[in-house]
Amino acid sequence: MAIASHKSFSETPKGRGTGDNPPNRFERLTWEDDPAEIDPESHGPATQFFKDTSRSIISHNDSPDIPFEASLNPYRGCEHGCIYCYARPYHEYLGLSSGLDFESKIMVKLDAPALLRKELSAKAWQPKILVMSGVTDCYQPIERKLNITRGCLEVLAEFRNPIGIITKNHLVTRDLDLLQELAKHDAAFVTISITTLDAELARILEPRAASPRHRLEAVERLAQAGIPVGVNVAPVIPAITDSEIPAILRASARAGACEAAYVMLRLPYAVKDLFSGWLGEHFPDRKEKVLHRLESLRGGKLNDPRFGSRMSGEGPFAEQIRQLFQVGLKKSGMKRREFHLSTAAFRKPEAATPQMKLF
Numbered sequence: 198m199a200i201a202s203h204k205s206f207s208e209t210p211k212g213r214g215t216g217d218n219p220p221n222r223f224e225r226l227t228w229e230d231d232p233a234e235i236d237p238e239s240h241g242p243a244t245q246f247f248k249d250t251s252r253s254i255i256s257h258n259d260s261p262d263i264p265f266e267a268s269l270n271p272y273r274g275c276e277h278g279c280i281y282c283y284a285r286p287y288h289e290y291l292g293l294s295s296g297l298d299f300e301s302k303i304m305v306k307l308d309a310p311a312l313l314r315k316e317l318s319a320k321a322w323q324p325k326i327l328v329m330s331g332v333t334d335c336y337q338p339i340e341r342k343l344n345i346t347r348g349c350l351e352v353l354a355e356f357r358n359p360i361g362i363i364t365k366n367h368l369v370t371r372d373l374d375l376l377q378e379l380a381k382h383d384a385a386f387v388t389i390s391i392t393t394l395d396a397e398l399a400r401i402l403e404p405r406a407a408s409p410r411h412r413l414e415a416v417e418r419l420a421q422a423g424i425p426v427g428v429n430v431a432p433v434i435p436a437i438t439d440s441e442i443p444a445i446l447r448a449s450a451r452a453g454a455c456e457a458a459y460v461m462l463r464l465p466y467a468v469k470d471l472f473s474g475w476l477g478e479h480f481p482d483r484k485e486k487v488l489h490r491l492e493s494l495r496g497g498k499l500n501d502p503r504f505g506s507r508m509s510g511e512g513p514f515a516e517q518i519r520q521l522f523q524v525g526l527k528k529s530g531m532k533r534r535e536f537h538l539s540t541a542a543f544r545k546p547e548a549a550t551p552q553m554k555l556f
């Protein structure tokens with residue numbers, strides 16, 4: 198049985214999305230640090246990285262809300278620290294917390310490229326669209342050093358297996374060469390998530406992700422390189438970012454995006470309390486309004502996990518958001534995002550050397 202730490206800072210440490218480590222819902226025991234022993238001037242814990250020894254890399258889902266059935270995630274946990282991240286509760290399966298642990302204790306799958314090669318080489322593998330960052334961002338800061346995502350792209354380019362990438366990080370432009378190679382075969386698409394165009398809001402909402410300006414620059418560079426690129430207006434936060442939808446779509450279209458989608462804010466499990474605490478710290482005057490709007494979208498609750506409604510919500514306000522997005526999409530000249538990539542060029546590189554073939 199794990200015993201999870203529950204350390205809370207009176208204010209969110211610099212560069213973090215939260216200063217709280219709420220108890221793990223699966224663990225019966227927790228310990229709490231004495232508040233008197235927590236240094237109020239502390240910048241919080243340094244990020245720690247742990248080797249993930251998973252024996253497979255491709256995950257499958259049958260969710261009707263998600264336009265792909267297979268994905269790979271080189272990392273578990275995410276240093277970007279986005280306060281709203283729906284993936285935070287996955288850290289509880291590791292005996293950790295959805296809070297500060299999620300953004301400061303990162304599992305890295307160093308063997309991801311080798312595992313991917315093995316799975317794509319298997320006789321049972323049928324080529325299909327894979328998505329990176331279906332859970333946590335494959336271009337979070339440590340990727341600059343570890344190159345795990347790039348290693349996976351090298352394998353995908355060799356096999357010509359189609360890949361869709363979702364990221365908030367300008368670092369994706371580092372891999373233009375591999376993405377261009379895949380794009381030649383209609384086998385690559387990149388989606389940049391843009392929550393807000395307000396740099397100060399982004400700093401406290403997504404503290405270690407690329408700035409809005411750099412995300413738009415990434416869209417521009419990808420488009421100029423001939424790589425199909427779209428934008429996720431996600432998540433849409435009522436009374437905070439919803440009014441920005443038209444402006445985000447206009448800016449994205451000017452930068453070269455060809456498709457767009459949106460996702461309403463989701464607050465599963467401990468994320469509800471983390472987000473509520475974030476509102477109290479940064480938007481105390483709007484906290485109740487935001488929460489009430491969310492409840493109006495989610496049948497009186499702060500979260501609704503049902504397929505069909507969890508991504509967009511229900512009710513009059515949800516319909517207003519849908520119409521606002523549709524009008525903005527039309528005016529920008531973009532179309533709704535689709536995952537139409539081709540598997541026609543897929544190949545399995547020969548494992549045998551020329552000398553072996555002689556026999």
